[in-house]
Amino acid sequence: MATTAISADTSARPAAWPRALLLIGRVALGLVFVVAAYTKLHFNGAWHFSDYYFFFGMAINSYNMVPFWAVELMGRVLPWFEVALGLALISGIALRWVGIVASVLLLAFIGGMARAYVLGLEIVCGCFGNSEKLGPLTLARDGSLLVLALAVTVGAFLIKKRAERVRAVLAARQETVSS
């Protein structure tokens, strides 16, 4: 009876398309993060490694959400964090946890943007460079990115779970065969 169940389960080998979809999703999301970081470090026609944090700090500060010390810290750290996050997504390292971090980060961005929009603040988004005005389009775009990040995270968990299940089934079958 147990043997029948095992064979039924393994006969449905994991399809390739969920993995392909996950690959496309995580690479696309990773590239978005890398591009977002690039626009914070390269603007007005030049690289700004030595002074990018002034400009990004000004964009963060316009949201009137975080204290000055946090503005300075975020201005310096966030672009490099986005680079690291983007590269981790593209490479697929610790995808489930990186996916959670990306989702939380995007959720925080959207929360801040929605608050600023509701308060009627006429500010730049700060998402991709310093010239993009905050509005419904930027909210919709970041909302779509959040959906993508959540899909990547859920997909990574499901695929991992499925892989573990298949591994367990194969181990059980091996055990049955050897006994």
Place this chain on the structure above:
Amino acid sequence: MNTFLVRRIGIFFLIVGMASSLAVSARPIPQGAGLAAGGAIRKGIGSTSAPITMEVFGDFQCPACRSFFESTVKQVIDDYVVPGKVYLVHRDFPLEIHPYAMQAARLANAAAASGQFEAIERALYDHQEQWSIKGNIEEVVAGSFPPATFKKFQAYEAQHLAEINASIDRDKSLGNQRSVNQTPTVFVTAHGKTEALPGGGVDYKLLKQYFDYLLRQ
């Protein structure tokens, strides 16, 4: 006794003279305002030879511009323009959503032609809430100037309307050329490079850090 008195009077005038010269040097000299070569109206405050030039594309009726002027620009004038570190330039970018912005810009240009740009800018922003409802700009702002001076602005505006409109249009074209899409938008030029700061105004503390960084370079 007479010698003593004369000496005392001399010391008194010496002290008064020194104090007044200090008071004069503590105020910005609007060297950039007035008429430039070729008759163009310049709306600058401070020394044109300052190491940093800060251009503000603004609309006198825009509340964000008022807030930026009150919280940031005034401090920039005191801390950087007066000591000759920053040359502050106003660029007109009146938005169509503000029905009296163009009228205010015309008056500001007329005052700038008389070398009174700093005073008219302060008057327009300080009283923005009063005139932006009905558009009674001249009635509200006139109180900030001696009557003769204000009449001079009005006369200049009436006589040089085409020139003033052309000056505003030139600023607007420059703004469009630089992709200005909101007011206030600030451009900072230093060491031969012009950088656009994030639109919507900048906090003074951050701007101060940036200026100090540029001055250290």
